[in-house]
Amino acid sequence: MQHTESNVKFIPVPGGTLAYEIAGQGPPVLCLPSMGDTRREFERSAPLLIEAGYRVITTDLRGMGQSRGNFAAYTIQALSADIEAILEAEHIERVFLVSCSISAASAGLFALEHPDRVLGLVMISPMVYTAPNMLVPILLATSLRVPVLGRVIWASYFKSLYPLHPVEPDYLEGLRTNLKQPGSMKSVAGMLLAPRLDERLAQMNVPTLAYFCTKDPDFTNEQGVRETATKLQHQIPAAEVVILDDLGHYPHREAPERIMPKMVSWLRALSGSPAVNEPTI
Template sequence: MTRYLDLPGGRLAYDDEGEGPLIVCLPSMLDLRSQYRFLTPLLVRAGHRVVTVDQRGMGDTSADWDEYGGIPLARDLMALLRHLDAGPALVHGCSNGAAAAVYAAAEAPELISGLVLSAPFVRDGEAGLAQRLTQAVMRVSALARPLYMAYYPKWEPRPPADFAEHKARLDASFRRPGRARVIGAYMSMSHAEAEARLDRVTAPALVIMGTADIDWPDPVAEAEWVAGRLDAEVVLLEGAGHHPHVEFPERVAEAVTAFHRAVAS
């Protein structure tokens, strides 16, 4: 059942399943909370309470916000954790969700017991000319949705059996009223504020990276850079793309539950 949290500027939608230590999952930029459709039941079965969140302008979360991106998402995350009032939580953030998790862990360490940073964007990458041109075109409302949906499959080189269904749900989300500017708004965000706070994070961290993640010229090197800044563990998934928990949910669930046991001990 979808639940909602009313915040200044909009309404946040989330699912809340299971019982036990809390894990809050933030999907990647411009995707739905159902990105965690495979990982959630595995974590629930392992004895966790799992909350999955739609970012601003996505899915069942409202779209009339004044700003979008990793830092607004971090503020939403902190508000949600206080609302849930379940003690310090493990936060699993993918892509810009990882940037939000880092920001929140630095600003409100009492809310977060550990960070799982999946395909993390915690700094601004060095985009090539083709990527910069693509991002620029995606800021044009009439072209953004079809171009983004054409690009989306590149993030999951080993797509699950229901990939077409999930992609159709995502496309339908973009077609909802008031969402024409959402893609362009996210394409304009920066992760510099998250990078500036890396040295202030005290929570233990786990970095999960797919070796076929096209968002980085060298995904392994990026994972090691993030891990070095946070003194984190690294789990590399051979052949996985930008959504490793979609392509390898069992491997990710195993890594997350082992990490939680270590954090809780």
Template sequence: MNGTIAPATRYLDLPGGRIAFDDTRHGDGAPVVLLPGMLDSRTAYRHLRPLLAAAGRRVITMDLRGFGESSIPWDDYSPAAIAGDVLALLDHLGIDRAVLAGSSYTGASVVKAAGDAPERIAGIVLLDAFVENVPPNALQRAVVGAMGALLVHSPAFWGLYLRKAAFPGPKPADHEEYVAGLVAALRTPGRKAATRGYVRGDSSPVGWTAAVRCPALVVMGSKDPDFGDPALVADRQAAALGARKVMIEGAGHYPMADHPEATADALLGFLADLA
């Protein structure tokens, strides 16, 4: 954790299961809630969280349904369901307003939460998210469907993506160990059903941004392999949200891991403007 001690794991019990999270508890301004992408855990932010906390921010990281230390079986793994979990967590912690950051799949979740509860959300950050993505053609839909099936049935395929594609530039020093842990987690009993739930979820909604009224920041890696044209997708998101856009040169799909300092600079500048 970049030489810092991670906060202890805490839990929120909901009607459908248990959500794991941690909380630095102290800091100025609106708390920042960080959501990982699908099939990942809150330790995706292990290199970013200490930088934000060291800058005086209260930082909360949350595991998603079915992954990390949250319970595995749920009846709904959609971005909208995760948005409800985030709002429930704010209630649980007695937080009136927060800034939400979503990575990849959960970019849609923070957009949904901001639209559903505008009085609770001070700002949102999209980290290489799929919201307002360029609509796929028939071939692209077929490819995505085939890749989804591989993810469900072959955890090794997820490891291959993380090792060979998601980080086209520098990798964190602990990358191999981290990827091995994620692949092992996919082999946990019951995890296949959770993986299937994410693969079938609508991570690329178009139109949800229309309900957002809070300030927004779009952060995108310039070499993100998940998008044919990362800058174009970032422009679409920024236009839809009236957001500031930050392209991180050389970053892949997870800038908080391969370029944590640049990602922290972008978030801290955005948070300072909110204050």
């Protein structure tokens, strides 16, 4: 789902404008990227969802990509409000949410506050717990706001998120270009410091599928990944929790063949649509 200017939609929200694209027909799936990335994150997974019979929306988070403005906040509450704004603009009553990283927290919040509107919640590499010690995030956020240095730090870190298949040079260059736009690093720093869901996860009452990856550098080590996966499973007993070995923060780009067949079958079971197609992977 490589975006083109002709099919991008823009809607106003407090402080700026959100950009998103829609393709395909069928039950709606809203794909929400991680902090510091754009909707291109889903370029290898969205086509498989479209092929499987879904109407797929990919969006840029506030302050990134083409979602621009002077936003007052980058909290999960603000990001959740953006989800609602897109659904309202498209007259969508109920939706599947596919979320990565910080977006798993905002999509989770939306599901907690609007369970009747969420058909199912997919969380990829979910960052749903506030750091027990905020000193490191605060120091990092401060560094990210320094002109030039912040972009260098983020680009270097971003490369570590793809341990199995290195991120392509053109993707990384596009990200660097995007981060030069006014407000981009403010967006990344703001989301980095945003409090997460933490104990509220225990109130989750929508079908949930969560993916964790053993080589995700957002966790201290593999043990940390597995402990967090166990914690989430304990809080949401009905959730299906999957641990993927050797993949990093972006399994849906790094190795879609490892994540998408399961996701599609899970969505199909919830959408009750046996007519949808098998994705070609």
